[in-house]
Amino acid sequence: MIKINENFNKLQASYLFSDIAKRVTAHQKAHPEQNVIKLGIGDVTRALPDACVKAFHAAVDEMASDASFHGYGPEQGYDFLREAIAKGDYQTRGCNVEAEEVFVSDGAKCDSGNFQEIFSNDITVAIPDPVYPVYVDTNVMAGRTGEAENGRYEGLVYLEANKDNDFIPAIPSEPVDLIYLCFPNNPTGATITHAELKKWVDFARETKSLILYDAAYEAFVQDDSIPRSIYEIEGAREVAVEFKSFSKTAGFTGTRCAYTVVPKECMAYTESGEAVSVHTLWNRRHTTKFNSVSYPVQRAAEAVYSEEGKAQVKELISYYLNNAAYIREKITELGFDCIGGDNSPYIWIDGKMDSWEFFDLLLNKAGVVCTPGAGFGKCGEGYIRISAFNSFDNVKEAMNRISNSI
Ligand code: PLP
Numbered sequence: 001m002i003k004i005n006e007n008f009n010k011l012q013a014s015y016l017f018s019d020i021a022k023r024v025t026a027h028q029k030a031h032p033e034q035n036v037i038k039l040g041i042g043d044v045t046r047a048l049p050d051a052c053v054k055a056f057h058a059a060v061d062e063m064a065s066d067a068s069f070h071g072y073g074p075e076q077g078y079d080f081l082r083e084a085i086a087k088g089d090y091q092t093r094g095c096n097v098e099a100e101e102v103f104v105s106d107g108a109k110c111d112s113g114n115f116q117e118i119f120s121n122d123i124t125v126a127i128p129d130p131v132y133p134v135y136v137d138t139n140v141m142a143g144r145t146g147e148a149e150n151g152r153y154e155g156l157v158y159l160e161a162n163k164d165n166d167f168i169p170a171i172p173s174e175p176v177d178l179i180y181l182c183f184p185n186n187p188t189g190a191t192i193t194h195a196e197l198k199k200w201v202d203f204a205r206e207t208k209s210l211i212l213y214d215a216a217y218e219a220f221v222q223d224d225s226i227p228r229s230i231y232e233i234e235g236a237r238e239v240a241v242e243f244k245s246f247s248k249t250a251g252f253t254g255t256r257c258a259y260t261v262v263p264k265e266c267m268a269y270t271e272s273g274e275a276v277s278v279h280t281l282w283n284r285r286h287t288t289k290f291n292s293v294s295y296p297v298q299r300a301a302e303a304v305y306s307e308e309g310k311a312q313v314k315e316l317i318s319y320y321l322n323n324a325a326y327i328r329e330k331i332t333e334l335g336f337d338c339i340g341g342d343n344s345p346y347i348w349i350d351g352k353m354d355s356w357e358f359f360d361l362l363l364n365k366a367g368v369v370c371t372p373g374a375g376f377g378k379c380g381e382g383y384i385r386i387s388a389f390n391s392f393d394n395v396k397e398a399m400n401r402i403s404n405s406i
Pocket residue numbers: 042106107108109110112132182186214216244245246247253257258
């Protein structure tokens with residue numbers, strides 16, 4: 001008899017996006033004349049940069065002829081892209097990352113979800129609250145938790161982010177082995193300073209733990225005093241793996257390309273305390289279970305680092321940040337406390353009421369869809385997340401409607 005992985009039974013069904021969809025459909029049925037504006041799901045809305053489209057087309061043309069056709073590529077990614085990433089995102093910014101340490105993949109979702117697989121099931125995992133749910137659910141699937149009670153899984157260490165700590169979780173007082181951090185943060189939009197991040201790196205070095213640092217929104221950082229990579233912190237190469245993605249940087253959510261940096265110095269330990277290279281382990285896992293990203297997509301991603309690509313990405317990010325600034329300004333004028341939206345596409349708003357109640361209010365009175373904070377964890381209760389991924393006209397219209405209905 002085929003048996004299931006019982007850990008899947010522990011998963012709390014995520015009703016968040018299906019609940020949102022249900023409420024939006026019901027609203028649209030009741031108000032067919034109204035154009036509902038969606039500022040909920042964090043998907044981009046603008047086209048790929050022209051430089052990427054050109055490179056994509058040219059690479060597809062190469063596939064059309066036997067002489068320039070590409071079959072399976074190297075699992076870790078083509079050298080041309082790994083080198084462009086190492087140079088463009090790290091070396092030119094003063095970070096020591098080699099092309100060999102870059103693993104190209106089809107998404108930061110898969111990588112941030114899969115990375116835990118190379119570690120023991122006995123480890124203690126620390127996860128922020130509120131959080132991008134992938135980190136939690138993949139550890140539940142792997143069997144690292146007990147049952148969920150009141151929205152929290154037994155066995156996980158929750159790193160609470162709230163107003164009292166400016167949405168930067170404190171270092172845990174108990175021992176932990178694997179730590180997930182995400183900055184600029186989804187869902188709060190919070191950013192971390194070098195000094196605060198250094199505390200985490202120092203903690204990981206002292207305790208031989210490992211940080212999985214999700215920097216999927218790094219391109220939104222405009223302020224030079226905020227780190228764009230954890231490798232800007234001294235010692236991070238020994239204790240941190242970094243996830244990055246072209247999804248939000250260059251509109252690749254539907255095209256799929258991302259990468260993970262695993263420095264050669266990162267170590268994890270056997271039962272007897274012997275150090276093992278995390279790079280070697282991940283390389284083994286990646287080459288066994290993944291067969292690379294398609295050649296045309298990697299060429300399109302490479303174009304992000306061309307002079308033309310860089311200028312177009314800059315314009316794309318500025319466009320969304322301009323939306324974010326507008327949302328933030330209007331929400332603040334309405335008397336709500338919020339964070340994010342300056343070096344991040346997300347604005348995290350204290351609704352001063354139940355987060356689903358606030359969601360319904362915005363939908364029913366303004367025809368605007370946001371995301372209720374409670375869907376991201378216990379600490380999200382009372383908050384909503386508004387995303388800047390839409391056209392400026394829609395954002396302006398949405399904020400006018402919200403202003404007139406609150
Ligand atoms: N990490 C965070 C924090 C995200 O918010 C998202 C997407 O919303 C991802 C990773 C997924 O990125 P990708 O499209 O590369 O899978």
